[in-house]
Amino acid sequence: MNKTHKIADAFAAGKAFIPFITCGDPDLETTKEIIRSMAANGADLIELGIPFSDPTAEGPILQSASLRALKGGVTTDKIFQMVRELREDACAPVNLPMVFLTYANVIFSYDAEKFIRSCSEIGINGLIIPDLPFEEKGEFSDICQKYDVALISLIAPTSANRTAMIARTAQGFVYIVSSLGVSGTDTKSDTDISSLVELVRENTSLPCAAGPSVSTPGQAAMLAQHADGIMTDAAIIKLIEKHGRDAAAPVGEYVKSMKEALLCV
């Protein structure tokens, strides 16, 4: 596929908003509608979660979303097919950059080369793998390189002396985990984001996106004073949990409010 969308595009015009969605929660048709709604309401890049049975880096809200999706029968192949349909839609193809978030075993057990080649074919721009730290990047990095899929690095408040090393070999954008704990929990963000971002910038020219425990436009605007983009997960999952198959409109409104807040930064 001729990629007309690049991760860099997401950060080209001001602060980026990067919403997350668990594919197949509650079903893939709804996921498709929500992705379109996100795109139409100002999302700059979308993080698509491929559910894993045992997401050890995620809190109860995201765990439940994965469970609902898996119970509904979603699989990696069905998610690939959904992305392909969105990208190749004759009338209204989805053209913004998209990345997958999933656990190492989902990729490894599918056959890493087959998985990453498929990503490239269907127009997935990058991979975020919460249980793949710098030391284990070698598991997938050569294959990602080969198929031009960015292997996105995470930097945490506890990274300290590791920050520079991680930033120097980062690709796509740098994902700055803004608080301790698992994702989707309301931990207060007591991390000094500005100095973390500064340290990252000394070592790479890539954009920095912070998240995912950001839920309100106010929080987003504050964090965006330092970061180039804002990532949000639990707030969206909660909307989907509440509205189910009718979630596309309320999620769209939410994305719009977050993006508007970022436009003012």
Place this chain on the structure above:
Amino acid sequence: MPNSKGRFGAHGGQYIPEILMNAVIELEEAYNHYKEDPEFNRELTALSNEYAGRPSRLYYAEKMTKDLGGPKIYLKREDLNHTGSHKINNVLGQALLAKKMGKTRLIAETGAGQHGVASATAAALLGMECVVFMGEEDTIRQALNVYRMRLLGAKVVSVKTGTATLKDAVSEAMREWTSRIDDTHYCLGSVMGPHPFPTIVRDFQSVISREIRQQVMEKEGRLPDVVMACVGGGSNAMGTFYHFIEDKNVELIGCEAAGRGIDTFETAATISTGRPGIFHGMKSYFCQDKYGQIAPVYSISAGLDYPGIGPEHAWLHDTGRAKYVPVTDDEAVNAFEYLSRTEGIIPAIESAHAIAHALKIAPKYSKDQIIVITISGRGDKDCAAIARYRGEDIHE
């Protein structure tokens, strides 16, 4: 590219969130320092001997030997340790290490409750706070151990996610560690998880095989022909095998929990039914579906009810150095009753898996051969569940 650490062949590694990386690096550095520290080793040996009751006996099971009519059967009595299982060996080591690192709080996962009880015990002894994560299903199966942990001053968190068993308890303990690293050490109970845990736990458990070697040399003047143990994550088996790995004439056998059988979905026999994967911080064998979703495993034994196996076992399997065999619930329960009646020893249902396999293979060995079976724990905790299995409802 970075070199990944803690590999056993292709297995092992550190597949964990970035948030935890500095914590495991700090742990590795502290461990490498203290394992060579005479003062640390003196303290640990004193605790193991004076408090936990080491060395544990290597008992000649004469009645069992006569009954089977084959090789001499020796039982390594880890059930006689303080807290009733081998888990104390690892916990004393890790708790002491954590204390030296300035940590004031231990968190642990537990399946059967033995590791939880051992952790709560060490925390009480060393004046540390302790939180134990246990699957809700297991808190019901092992209610007595839940009470023991609370009695010892630990907080028990009932984990309701997923299958509400050991794997979910591990996931929840990892999540907790992610949110509180500064004062907290994750006292992992088996030879699994990210490097350096498989190595640390193996080293602390290797006291089992060090003693077996010495004791069997004293009693028989030679090494055994077979050493065997049950395997879930695999800590008692790794401890039992470790000092025999270089002795190629000693057969190493790990007994996995087959649940209702390896041809059913209700099994936890990882080597028999799993395939390579990445989970809980390590590359190893896991029970999983074609898309890499971890399978909901089952065994009557809460301690073996885990969909993976430690990476060093995976490597011993790959190289053929150790053999891993499945043992069903039925076989284990029969062995549980057999050892109770024959030797007056009530083994943990986990350990009964190893006894069951010994009953199967003993006839293939001659009278001048020696089999050593590790009894990883005592079976008091299992009596109510086994009674239920036999259709008898008793109240604990």
